[in-house]
Amino acid sequence: MSDLVTTDWLAAHLKNVRVLDANWYMPDDPRNAESDYLAGHIPGAVHFGIDAVADHTTDLPHMMPSPGQFAEQVGEMGIGNDTMVVVYDHTGLFSAPRVWWMLKVMGHDKVAVLDGGLPKWRAERRPVESGRVTPAPAVFTPAPRPQLMRQFDDVMSIVRDRSAQMVDARSAARFTAQEPEPRPGVRGGHMPGAANLPWRAVVRADGTLKSEDELDAIFADAGVDLHAPIVTTCGSGISAAILMLALQRVGAPKVALYDGSWTEWGGRPEAPVERP
Numbered sequence: 001m002s003d004l005v006t007t008d009w010l011a012a013h014l015k016n017v018r019v020l021d022a023n024w025y026m027p028d029d030p031r032n033a034e035s036d037y038l039a040g041h042i043p044g045a046v047h048f049g050i051d052a053v054a055d056h057t058t059d060l061p062h063m064m065p066s067p068g069q070f071a072e073q074v075g076e077m078g079i080g081n082d083t084m085v086v087v088y089d090h091t092g093l094f095s096a097p098r099v100w101w102m103l104k105v106m107g108h109d110k111v112a113v114l115d116g117g118l119p120k121w122r123a124e125r126r127p128v129e130s131g132r133v134t135p136a137p138a139v140f141t142p143a144p145r146p147q148l149m150r151q152f153d154d155v156m157s158i159v160r161d162r163s164a165q166m167v168d169a170r171s172a173a174r175f176t177a178q179e180p181e182p183r184p185g186v187r188g189g190h191m192p193g194a195a196n197l198p199w200r201a202v203v204r205a206d207g208t209l210k211s212e213d214e215l216d217a218i219f220a221d222a223g224v225d226l227h228a229p230i231v232t233t234c235g236s237g238i239s240a241a242i243l244m245l246a247l248q249r250v251g252a253p254k255v256a257l258y259d260g261s262w263t264e265w266g267g268r269p270e271a272p273v274e275r276p
Helices: 007-016 033-039 067-076 096-105 117-123 152-161 212-221 240-249 261-265
Strands: 018-021 085-088 111-114 165-168 230-233 255-258
Touching: 007 117, 085 096, 085 117, 096 111, 096 240, 111 117, 152 165, 152 230, 152 261, 212 240, 230 240, 230 261, 240 255
Parallel strands: 018 085, 085 111, 165 230, 230 255
Antiparallel strands: none
């Protein structure tokens, strides 16, 4: 299964896949993702709450939960190990890649992101429905892939020995501490040696991912070696997954995501921070 599917593909296979509405908004956005899901979603779509399917033992936002918790919650969404899953959001291409990555980390390869998301689906006048979808539960057995995820200590080692490239998906203004972080108590700046590639650079205005040729040029301009190990990071592990999806598209073989991202790094005093 491709990691990115078109609205045409989803329309043709809608009855054979589990669709997940993985919409999510930044903490300073007054909109409510669950309310927007209930108001209108792709037919049959189940709501995936990124802040609900998360580790609630930490103050960090939407960190990856334990395999057992993840298995229980996605099982309640009707996802088993053989279920084909398509994930979308209401922005076009923003929070859906996070859920794509989470499923990949837990060993599920039958998952794709809907290119263009709900805005493209609606623009094409395809059907939507309202209300909550509650499917029959399924059994999901996780097979975790730790190589797709990095933790704080891993990144501390990378900063020291430069064993991987850190690629930060936040805006240039946040990367350079010219704009404050949206979460209180988090310092501005970036990890020493990190490259900045704002996630919007890899997404078209219509919410679709740019072509392979375009992405190759974008990563090259950012100084990213696609053949060397890469760790993506952002504010809280959401937009870092967009870069991971883009890197998957261009065939980068060794990519992981720093789950705690800048919320963790900028909030820990022992973590070194660079500013211009």
